[in-house]
Amino acid sequence: DMQVIILDTPEQVAEKSAQWVTEVIKQKPAAVLGLATGSTPISLYELLVEQYRHGDLSFADITTFNLDEYHNIAADNPQSYRSFMQKQLFDHVDIAPSRTYLPTCSSEQNPRLQGEAYEQKIKDKGGIDLQILGIGANGHIGFNEPTSSLSSRTRIKTLTKQTLTDNSRLFGQGEFQPTMAMTMGIATILEASYVLLMATGENKASAVKQMVTGPLNAMCPASALQLHQHAVILIDKAAASEL
Numbered sequence: 001d002m003q004v005i006i007l008d009t010p011e012q013v014a015e016k017s018a019q020w021v022t023e024v025i026k027q028k029p030a031a032v033l034g035l036a037t038g039s040t041p042i043s044l045y046e047l048l049v050e051q052y053r054h055g056d057l058s059f060a061d062i063t064t065f066n067l068d069e070y071h072n073i074a075a076d077n078p079q080s081y082r083s084f085m086q087k088q089l090f091d092h093v094d095i096a097p098s099r100t101y102l103p104t105c106s107s108e109q110n111p112r113l114q115g116e117a118y119e120q121k122i123k124d125k126g127g128i129d130l131q132i133l134g135i136g137a138n139g140h141i142g143f144n145e146p147t148s149s150l151s152s153r154t155r156i157k158t159l160t161k162q163t164l165t166d167n168s169r170l171f172g173q174g175e176f177q178p179t180m181a182m183t184m185g186i187a188t189i190l191e192a193s194y195v196l197l198m199a200t201g202e203n204k205a206s207a208v209k210q211m212v213t214g215p216l217n218a219m220c221p222a223s224a225l226q227l228h229q230h231a232v233i234l235i236d237k238a239a240a241s242e243l
């Protein structure tokens with residue numbers, strides 16, 4: 001069942017998300033969290049860091065799996081999702097570095113084998129308890145671009161023009177922008193026990209509408225969440241403006 005919660009502001013979306021993540025960690029200190037990058041969850045991570053600093057929260061036994069990572073990018077490249085996660089969350093809390101996973105794949109590695117190994121690692125850790133998601137303006141989740149199979153698993157994807165354009169703001173003039181990524185598949189995401197999708201701002205309104213009220217449809221990968229038993233869609237008024 002898909003539960004849609006509409007709050008007034010992006011700040012409230014972040015607060016409610018942080019509350020939920022905190023509850024999960026308190027209930028299960030060794031929880032497995034699925035994490036997302038993008039600008040939307042940054043404020044969630046800020047709140048989690050704040051709570052850690054106040055001594056209210058520990059990540060000491062937490063394991064994390066990120067949704068996606070650029071293909072063939074060095075971990076220490078400032079544009080890598082590894083760098084993003086270090087900067088936004090991992091460097092500021094007591095998480096064990098060895099328990100933070102991203103689906104990496106260099107050009108020397110076989111993407112199929114890397115994808116399978118990532119899936120296996122998730123299984124070995126007992127599966128994802130709570131998966132955090134954002135949504136692309138074209139309805140993508142992770143880097144599952146439109147036309148992604150509902151039964152897809154962690155694999156390599158070529159990014160669409162729209163996604164490259166949407167994300168180009170994050171790259172400097174002349175800076176290399178990767179065009180391929182490894183991403184959890186839609187089936188991978190659907191296996192998480194709970195899913196929390198955050199969306200804010202008017203540029204997400206059309207994707208949110210398709211996800212929530214549209215048909216289950218490979219052109220809007222996020223619509224696959226309609227199949228999930230426990231998916232919560234936390235959005236602000238602007239993102240809900242087309243509902």
Ligand code: GLP
Nearest residue numbers: 037038039040134135136142143
């Ligand atoms: C990125 C990420 C997604 C993210 C989405 C939206 O490309 N791969 O995981 O949810 O696009 O990003 P933002 O939150 O910056 O709008």
